[in-house]
Amino acid sequence: xxxxxxxxxxxxxxxxxxxxxxxxxxxxxxxxxxxxxxxxxxxxxxxxxxxxxxxxxxxxxxxxxxxxxxxxxxxxxxxxxxxxxxxxxxxxxxxxxxxxxxxxxxxxxxxxxxxxxxxx
Numbered sequence: 398x399x400x401x402x403x404x405x406x407x408x409x410x411x412x413x414x415x416x417x418x419x420x421x422x423x424x425x426x427x428x429x430x431x432x433x434x435x436x437x438x439x440x441x442x443x444x445x446x447x448x449x450x451x452x453x454x455x456x457x458x459x460x461x462x463x464x465x466x467x468x469x470x471x472x473x474x475x476x477x478x479x480x481x482x483x484x485x486x487x488x489x490x491x492x493x494x495x496x497x498x499x500x501x502x503x504x505x506x507x508x509x510x511x512x513x514x515x516x517x
Contacts, residue, residue: 435511
């Protein structure tokens with residue numbers, strides 16, 4: 398994995414960690430009603446998934462040069478050839494979509510757990 402991919406992966410992991418902390422905090426705050434806490438967690442996870450999908454779609458429209466990852470990296474660490482830039486954009490899109498898939502899976506699991514709890 399090249400330097401750009403490492404930076405992109407760590408940036409998305411950082412975003413996911415912040416969302417996980419937010420979900421845990423909200424679920425703890427509403428722990429008096431477990432079904433509601435799980436629904437809130439599912440909603441936030443789904444919102445994060447939709448945000449990642451939106452970022453991937455904006456990547457197709459605007460290009461990789463307008464992403465925060467591109468702007469944060471040092472100029473000598475960035476890919477310079479057209480094929481390398483295209484591969485970097487494809488890797489970033491893949492990272493976004495893989496994390497979106499995981500977040501939507503977590504949202505489905507939380508929503509399913511909330512449904513099961515409400516049946517009891």
